[in-house]
Amino acid sequence: MINYSEALEIIKREISELKPGIEEIDLLDSYNRIIAEDVIADVDLPPFDNSAVDGYALAFSERNEWKVKGEISAGNYSPVAISEDEAVLITTGGKLPGNADTVVPVEDVEINNGTLRLKPDVFFKKGLNIRRKGSDLELNKIAVPAFTKIKPKTAAAIASCGREKVKVFSKLKFAVLATGDELIPVGEKPANDKIRVSNIYSLYMAVKEQNHSALNLGFVKDDRNLIKEKIRGVLESNIDFLITTGGVSVGKYDFLKDVFEELGVRRKFWKVNIKPGKPIYFGVFENNDKKILIFGLPGNPVSSLVNYKVFIEPAIDYLFKQKETELITAVLQNNLKKRDGKRHFARGILYEENGVWNVTSEFSQSSGNLVEMSASNCLIVLPEEIRNPQKGDSVKCIKI
Numbered sequence: 162m163i164n165y166s167e168a169l170e171i172i173k174r175e176i177s178e179l180k181p182g183i184e185e186i187d188l189l190d191s192y193n194r195i196i197a198e199d200v201i202a203d204v205d206l207p208p209f210d211n212s213a214v215d216g217y218a219l220a221f222s223e224r225n226e227w228k229v230k231g232e233i234s235a236g237n238y239s240p241v242a243i244s245e246d247e248a249v250l251i252t253t254g255g256k257l258p259g260n261a262d263t264v265v266p267v268e269d270v271e272i273n274n275g276t277l278r279l280k281p282d283v284f285f286k287k288g289l290n291i292r293r294k295g296s297d298l299e300l301n302k303i304a305v306p307a308f309t310k311i312k313p314k315t316a317a318a319i320a321s322c323g324r325e326k327v328k329v330f331s332k333l334k335f336a337v338l339a340t341g342d343e344l345i346p347v348g349e350k351p352a353n354d355k356i357r358v359s360n361i362y363s364l365y366m367a368v369k370e371q372n373h374s375a376l377n378l379g380f381v382k383d384d385r386n387l388i389k390e391k392i393r394g395v396l397e398s399n400i401d402f403l404i405t406t407g408g409v410s411v412g413k414y415d416f417l418k419d420v421f422e423e424l425g426v427r428r429k430f431w432k433v434n435i436k437p438g439k440p441i442y443f444g445v446f447e448n449n450d451k452k453i454l455i456f457g458l459p460g461n462p463v464s465s466l467v468n469y470k471v472f473i474e475p476a477i478d479y480l481f482k483q484k485e486t487e488l489i490t491a492v493l494q495n496n497l498k499k500r501d502g503k504r505h506f507a508r509g510i511l512y513e514e515n516g517v518w519n520v521t522s523e524f525s526q527s528s529g530n531l532v533e534m535s536a537s538n539c540l541i542v543l544p545e546e547i548r549n550p551q552k553g554d555s556v557k558c559i560k561i
C-alpha cells in the first residue's frame with residue numbers, strides 16, 4: 162500500500178497532462194475563474210498625471226500666496242496655464258495642468274477674495290498629492306498574470322486594461338456516480354436496510370466549490386453488468402473526471418476495480434495508507450487523445466469527501482498553478498487515539514483564541530458519521546509516524 166504523498170504525486174503527474182480548454186467570457190461573469198492569458202496594460206495606469214485629492218494645483222515654490230485661476234474637475238480638463246503665483250481648483254482624479262507639480266488639499270487652505278493661503282503648519286512639499294501617469298503600471302506591462310483566480314480585487318485591474326472579455330480556462334467536467342444496492346433517492350424514506358444516497362451531494366458540491374462542472378449521474382445497483390454498462394457510456398462522454406463511490410473495498414460485491422479494468426482503465430493505484438478513505442482507486446482512461454481520470458472512492462460519505470479534499474482538490478490546484486491550501490498550525494486541546502502507521506485526517510473544530518489557533522476533537526471519527534463531519538470545520542492531519550497525539554501537541558489542520 163502506498164503512502165499519501167506518493168499517491169498525491171501520482172495524481173498530480175496524471176492531472177498535469179490534462180489540457181484544459183480556453184474560452185472567452187464576459188469579465189462580469191468571470192468571478193473565481195482562472196485567467197488563461199497575461200492581461201497587458203493597453204494604456205499607462207493611470208493614463209495621465211492627476212490629483213489624488215480635491216484641492217488646488219500649483220507649481221511648488223516657497224511662496225504662501227496664490228491667485229485662484231479657473232478649475233479642472235475630473236473628466237472636464239481644460240488647459241489652464243498657471244504662472245508661479247497662480248493655483249487652479251482641481252477635483253480628485255482631475256488631470257493636472259501643464260506646469261503644476263503639487264496639489265494642496267482644500268482643508269489645508271484659506272481663500273479670501275480669490276487669494277489662496279496655506280493654513281499655518283500644514284505639510285507642504287513638492288509633488289504632494291500627485292498620481293503620476295503610469296505610476297501604478299506602465300503601458301505594455303503585465304497587469305494581471307495568467308493563472309490568477311479572478312476576484313473582485315483583480316476585476317478593476319482587468320477592466321482598466323480595456324478588457325470587457327477575458328480568456329479563462331474552461332471548467333473541468335466531473336461526473337459523479339454512486340453504486341450500492343442499499344441506496345435510495347434522497348426524496349424517499351429509508352425502510353429496512355436502505356439508506357439515502359447522500360455522498361454524491363457532498364462530492365457534487367465539492368466540485369462546485371472549486372468552480373468546475375459537476376454532472377450527477379445518480380446511482381446504480383451493485384450489479385456488475387449494470388455498473389459496467391453505465392460506466393462504458395460515461396467513458397464515451399465528454400468528461401475529464403469520473404468519480405464513483407462504493408464498491409472499491411474487498412467485499413463480495415465490490416466490483417468497481419474489475420469493471421474499470423475490463424473497460425480499459427489503467428490502474429495507477431488502489432488503497433492508500435490513510436484513514437479514512439483507504440480503499441481509494443485511481444486510474445486513467447485514454448481514448449485517442451482524450452484522457453479521463455477515474456477516482457473510485459469508498460462509499461462512506463466521510464471517506465469519499467476526505468478523499469476529495471486531500472487528493473482531488475490539491476491536484477486541481479496544482480494543474481491551475483494555484484497556491485496549495487494553507488495548513489493551519491493549531492494546539493490540540495484533547496488527546497486523540499492513533500495506534501497505526503496510517504496518515505489520519507481527523508474531523509475537528511478549529512478556533513482562534515488570543516491570536517493562537519486551537520483545535521478540539523471529541524468526534525468518534527467513524528467514517529459513517531456524516532453529521533459529525535457536518536459539525537466539524539477542519540481535518541486534523543496526523544502523519545504516519547505520529548502515535549496517540551496528546552493535548553498541547555502542535556498539529557496541522559486543513560479547513561473544510
Ligand SMILES: Nc1nc2c(c(=O)[nH]1)N[C@H]1C(S)=C(S)[C@@H](COP(=O)(O)OP(=O)(O)OC[C@H]3O[C@@H](n4cnc5c(N)ncnc54)[C@H](O)[C@@H]3O)O[C@H]1N2
Nearest residue numbers: 339341358359360407408409410415439458459460461464
Ligand atoms: N474486510 C474489510 N472490510 C472493509 C475494509 C477493509 O479493508 N477490509 N475497508 C473498509 C473501509 S476503510 C471502507 S472506507 C469501506 C469502503 O467500502 P466500499 O467503498 O466498498 O463502499 P461500500 O461498501 O459500498 O459502502 C461503505 C459504506 O458507505 C455507505 N454508502 C455507500 N454508498 C453511499 C452513498 N452513496 N451515500 C451514503 N452512504 C453510502 C454504505 O452503506 C456502507 O455503509 O469498506 C470497509 N470495509
Ligand code: MOO
Nearest residue numbers: 437438439464528
Ligand atoms: O477508509 Mo474507511 O474510510 O476508514 O472507513
